[in-house]
Amino acid sequence: MPDGRANNGGNSTKAKGVDKRKNEYREALREAVSMDDFKAVIEKLVEKAKDGDVRATQELLNRVLGKPDQSIDVTSEGAGIVVPEIIWRQPKDK
Numbered sequence: 001m002p003d004g005r006a007n008n009g010g011n012s013t014k015a016k017g018v019d020k021r022k023n024e025y026r027e028a029l030r031e032a033v034s035m036d037d038f039k040a041v042i043e044k045l046v047e048k049a050k051d052g053d054v055r056a057t058q059e060l061l062n063r064v065l066g067k068p069d070q071s072i073d074v075t076s077e078g079a080g081i082v083v084p085e086i087i088w089r090q091p092k093d094k
Contacts, residue, residue: 048056 043061045056049060
């Protein structure tokens, strides 16, 4: 039974970019927070990071530098990599 969705070649049907449903919330936040409020929060974050708060440091660095890529680099400096084969067997009945 067809599901009624357009055939889009496997691409997401969600539009890229800003989620328009969140615009009114962002606008309310902008109206509620003054620039002085915003600066005070940032100053507090910097202060906590300087005092050794690891979470504050992570947040500050993520906001300033961007989050690091989450990747695993598996290299063998040009040599081949042998992946062992794992065979699962059922235990013998006793």
